[in-house]
Amino acid sequence: MTPYTLKSTIRSLIKNRGYSILNIFGLAIGLTCFAFIALWVNDELSYDRHHKKADRIFRVAGKVTTDSETFEQAVTSPPMAAALVEEIPEIKTAVRIGENDAIVKRNDIMFEEDDILLTDPSFFDVFDYKLLEGDPKTALLEPYSIILTTSIAQKYFGDEDPMGKTLRIFLNDPDGQGALYKVTGLIADAPKNAHFHYNILGSFKTFEIVQAANLEGLNGWYYNGFYTYLLLEENTTEALVESKLPDFIERHIGEDSRASGMYYDLYLQPLTDIYLHSDLRYEIEATGNMSHIYIFSCIGIFILLIAGINYVNLTTARAVHRAKEVGVKKILGALRKQLIGQYLFESLAIAFAALGLAIVLSELIKPLFIELTDKNLSLLQSPTMLGFLALTTFLLGLASGVYPGLVISAFKPVTVMRGMLNSGSKGVWLRKSLAVFQFTISIGIIVGLLVVYSQMRFIQNYNLGFNQNALITLKVNGSQEVINNFTVFKNELLNNSLIEAVTTSNSLIGGGLGSQYTQTVDDSGKAVQSSVARLRVDEHYLNVYNIPLIAGRNFQAGNASDSASAYLVNETALKSFGWATPEDAIGKPFAQGSRQGQIIGVMKDFNFNSLDQSMEPVGMAMLDQNFSQITVRVQPDKIMDAVQLITSAWKSYFPNSLFQQNFLDKMLAAQYEAEQRFGTIFGVFSSITLLIACLGLLGLATYAAEQRTKEIGIRKVLGANVQSIVALLSKDFLVLVLIAALIAFPIAWWVMSNWLQDFAYHIDIQWWMFALAGFAAVAIALATVSFQAIQAAVANPVNALKNE
Numbered sequence: 001m002t003p004y005t006l007k008s009t010i011r012s013l014i015k016n017r018g019y020s021i022l023n024i025f026g027l028a029i030g031l032t033c034f035a036f037i038a039l040w041v042n043d044e045l046s047y048d049r050h051h052k053k054a055d056r057i058f059r060v061a062g063k064v065t066t067d068s069e070t071f072e073q074a075v076t077s078p079p080m081a082a083a084l085v086e087e088i089p090e091i092k093t094a095v096r097i098g099e100n101d102a103i104v105k106r107n108d109i110m111f112e113e114d115d116i117l118l119t120d121p122s123f124f125d126v127f128d129y130k131l132l133e134g135d136p137k138t139a140l141l142e143p144y145s146i147i148l149t150t151s152i153a154q155k156y157f158g159d160e161d162p163m164g165k166t167l168r169i170f171l172n173d174p175d176g177q178g179a180l181y182k183v184t185g186l187i188a189d190a191p192k193n194a195h196f197h198y199n200i201l202g203s204f205k206t207f208e209i210v211q212a213a214n215l216e217g218l219n220g221w222y223y224n225g226f227y228t229y230l231l232l233e234e235n236t237t238e239a240l241v242e243s244k245l246p247d248f249i250e251r252h253i254g255e256d257s258r259a260s261g262m263y264y265d266l267y268l269q270p271l272t273d274i275y276l277h278s279d280l281r282y283e284i285e286a287t288g289n290m291s292h293i294y295i296f297s298c299i300g301i302f303i304l305l306i307a308g309i310n311y312v313n314l315t316t317a318r319a320v321h322r323a324k325e326v327g328v329k330k331i332l333g334a335l336r337k338q339l340i341g342q343y344l345f346e347s348l349a350i351a352f353a354a355l356g357l358a359i360v361l362s363e364l365i366k367p368l369f370i371e372l373t374d375k376n377l378s379l380l381q382s383p384t385m386l387g388f389l390a391l392t393t394f395l396l397g398l399a400s401g402v403y404p405g406l407v408i409s410a411f412k413p414v415t416v417m418r419g420m421l422n423s424g425s426k427g428v429w430l431r432k433s434l435a436v437f438q439f440t441i442s443i444g445i446i447v448g449l450l451v452v453y454s455q456m457r458f459i460q461n462y463n464l465g466f467n468q469n470a471l472i473t474l475k476v477n478g479s480q481e482v483i484n485n486f487t488v489f490k491n492e493l494l495n496n497s498l499i500e501a502v503t504t505s506n507s508l509i510g511g512g513l514g515s516q517y518t519q520t521v522d523d524s525g526k527a528v529q530s531s532v533a534r535l536r537v538d539e540h541y542l543n544v545y546n547i548p549l550i551a552g553r554n555f556q557a558g559n560a561s562d563s564a565s566a567y568l569v570n571e572t573a574l575k576s577f578g579w580a581t582p583e584d585a586i587g588k589p590f591a592q593g594s595r596q597g598q599i600i601g602v603m604k605d606f607n608f609n610s611l612d613q614s615m616e617p618v619g620m621a622m623l624d625q626n627f628s629q630i631t632v633r634v635q636p637d638k639i640m641d642a643v644q645l646i647t648s649a650w651k652s653y654f655p656n657s658l659f660q661q662n663f664l665d666k667m668l669a670a671q672y673e674a675e676q677r678f679g680t681i682f683g684v685f686s687s688i689t690l691l692i693a694c695l696g697l698l699g700l701a702t703y704a705a706e707q708r709t710k711e712i713g714i715r716k717v718l719g720a721n722v723q724s725i726v727a728l729l730s731k732d733f734l735v736l737v738l739i740a741a742l743i744a745f746p747i748a749w750w751v752m753s754n755w756l757q758d759f760a761y762h763i764d765i766q767w768w769m770f771a772l773a774g775f776a777a778v779a780i781a782l783a784t785v786s787f788q789a790i791q792a793a794v795a796n797p798v799n800a801l802k803n804e
Helices: 003-015 017-045 080-087 150-157 204-210 217-222 238-260 271-277 290-317 320-331 336-373 383-409 413-417 425-461 480-484 486-494 541-545 560-565 571-577 639-653 664-670 673-707 709-717 722-756 767-794 797-801
Strands: 057-065 070-073 091-106 109-119 131-133 145-149 166-170 179-187 200-203 227-232 263-270 471-475 499-505 515-521 527-537 549-552 566-570 589-592 595-603 618-622 629-634 661-663
Touching (some): 017 271, 017 290, 017 383, 091 150, 109 204, 179 200, 200 204, 238 263, 263 271, 271 290, 290 425, 471 664
Parallel strands (some): 109 200, 145 179, 527 618, 566 595
Antiparallel strands (some): 131 179
């Protein structure tokens, strides 16, 4: 670069400051969006990769086959980890994890804590988590020992040293009084980019003591509710270990599986694949979605391409005004390569000016980005991402400047000075191709927006099979105080007109239910086995949730037979067990686990899973004395008054128990937080993409108008009005929109159809979505083009005709 090149660049940018600002602003918006998308994608792809041995860590998953269905699950049984290490030499060590939430209390401080993981000391051998205080080899050896994160330690102990002190935790304790857990270690808060998180780590031996009866004999092998992770020996392959799993299963539960009709196949999941590539039953936490990675990556690339196209269009649109400059320089001896270098340097200067503005914008917009994505990411805190963005900017500036540089530097001095400038047919076809590309992206994005919006509306308005409105749920948290005094609490509520009904259950529908081995017979009397969701309720449950019966009867209070052996099943159970009609199910034997009974009623299906999972069979039985959830149906127009009543009654009757109240409809909506967030992010970046595309269309329209300046002047002299001039300049773009629509529609249909497959319940893509997208693209194109066309149409024709 010479001083003259720098001076010439600065003069050119100042002289054409309007177009320079438009170019810099357009590129800056594109780079800012690309940077945020790149940060988001990089974070999603980084999950669990902070472990040094991540390539050797695997989770054991199971494929379960029954008489009625086949499904895959993330959970395994407690005895499996030790047996795998003992019998398969390629496995170095294993760790079990059980995920819980529980009430934690110290003095007068009491909260419910989630992400309490019961695990083995080998947790620190498998994963690269380090203790800040305590010995990792002994901290989890003894039962009732816990490790706290620094934030939890601060919450309960403040500035005190928590080591050796105790917390009362109400976790798996049969008497509901909780137990004292000794703090044996401190650990840093769990990183966000992990597929599971922890607030408290507890000894797995605690569970083994409390649940000793359930782990005796073969029953322990069917106690599936835990996660098993393996660390393989070095130079061992996943395939080798998997090849030994069938024999392993046969040795331990093969005979029992054949007798029960429930068969297990085990396989390994690489640790780094779990977050984005696993969607099994009973995942430890909500997982990500690889299709979102693909979609946002494409949007980021499209934004960069469109920003580059905009520069090309806007620069070539100004080529006419720089023609004489080129002619004079060539007459004075400038070589073409010097001119190309000049325009490439201008392009790079604009690109890096845009990068500087993009960095400023990224910091200004960061709070909005954090709110949208729930990811605290910053471009300035990621040197690698800054370097990547700088390289991307360099390549973008270089690529964007090549075509304008070649076009402008090719002007012939004689032709230019005589005012006979013609860009040639090749340039016209390239610009039209770029316009088709922009329209294709725009139409595809509009179709995507319509599909995402429609699916979100579908989820929000879908009939779940029960009435979720005006339902308030209260969590019992194992409190014997609540269970012992519940009747008087319930009676006080029902004596007030604000309360319509009250019911209890052992779980809350909407977040999924646990399943249990179930036996029955089909219509021919043949024994059928399956894994069926279980729910324990009282006799008021169906009425409170407005779940209709389609055959048989409901549970009856005081009926000893109902309490001991009666079951209700849903419609899906009919298909699973081969019953032709709801009436055929009545009286059929039905056993879940060790509870033998018969079916007394059939309910209509209701969604107890989120809508990304298909309907499952459910067996509903009556509660024993214990329950974990209370649901109150209140007057829908007096909800806040009812809340005050419930709060007051709870504090009066259960002064020592934590009050946790939720609105069921809000809890159900929270299940789709990830999808809602995806829709919001998709909408924001898509809108910005359309905005940047409009800037490119403005450049193309400007170029077209300037190329036809004299033609427009002659037409006006001959009597053409503004409308006809606008139509003249707009019709070519409508043809480009039509071509783009033919390309975009099948691509958009394929992409969004694949996205919808993530939902068990979803909309069908409708023809009107494509029609509306096409109409919107036409409207956007006309609005953008008309702005420049009207300026050309209302200009004085004398100025156009005397311009040489």
